[in-house]
Amino acid sequence: MTLENFKITLSDAEPPLHWNVLLQALWYDAKGDWDAAHDIAQSQEGTQLYDRLHAYLHRKEGDNWNANYWYTRAKAKMPSVSLEKEWESLVIAFQNN
Template sequence: MGTRPLQALWWDAKGDWAKAHECAQQRDDTAGMHVHAYLHRKEGDQSNAEYWYRRSKAAPSTLTLDDEWQELARTLLQQS
């Protein structure tokens, strides 16, 4: 799984979207792409977010951003 998706979420929680995005881009796997989707959704770029949700084989989230962050973090921690 790798730690980059978790690092991306950590940087996002610290308020550094650019660093979070940089970490997410370094992983071209399902976890990295899903976090990438979340980050673009948070940015407000819905079309780009939908592209990354499709690549990660996940349905676009309808959760609040906070709830999606928590779900992603929980899932990634369980997989590590």
């Protein structure tokens, strides 16, 4: 799946059920449902990919202190790119999980 194919699904009412939950979370986030995305991130706390998702969501929320906590748990640094670029990189990264 390409990033463009992912974005095309944003006109749908629900994310594709065959996607992993990390991609589903990013889909919900793109649709403006931060809470649904955050619920997914919290569902598997302690796994590096979920912590990375959690970090992005708190960065998007504007809670940089909390975001930094989750980036550290994910063994990552807060990116200096835009939120859109970070979201796109996560879509690509989460496709293989």
